[in-house]
Amino acid sequence: EAQVTQNPRYLITVTGKKLTVTCSQNMNHEYMSWYRQDPGLGLRQIYYSMNVEVTDKGDVPEGYKVSRKEKRNFPLILESPSPNQTSLYFCASSPSPYSVGYTFGSGTRLTVV
């Protein structure tokens, strides 16, 4: 089944403790991206990647890092999480930035206390 897999689905952590949210797709998509969703703000793009080793900032990159060492994986790293990073996070992939077939993962609900 074609899908984007995110882990974990739920995570509660403490301020300053490094964490990684994994994202993997099995559709051989070139384009992958991360979003955060907050009440009243819709989805905001954090980072995106056009292909292996090619990443760029979205609208809200501060406090996040990403890497794209393999085509299928695009982890989101929070080196020193803070409470304002409490949010619902989505990973997505598509064949290209200009095509149909945008597929989202199931989301990761992160709480930083």
Added chain:
Amino acid sequence: GIQVEQSPPDLILQEGANSTLRCNFSDSVNNLQWFHQNPWGQLINLFYIPSGTKQNGRLSATTVATERYSLLYISSSQTTDSGVYFCAVRSGAGSYQLTFGKGTKLSVIP
């Protein structure tokens, strides 16, 4: 950056009714997509429609790029249509960012 405004923010419909959701954007775009987020949080891509009209069952979408708006039509609404509908755009000039509107929350009641 590009601004995306969706209206109305909230909409309540009786089952069987029709509705039109609107998405206005502030600059020319080369990519416009509609998404549905169901009440359980799952996001589904409905349409890729930078211009023209497309239909998929009871849903159809029209984008008039020259006038900077897109419309999503839902006919004969069902309770399973409930959720939030998002419009997302990518502006031209080599941009690869996708900017979302804040969504329209649709509630279809039996």
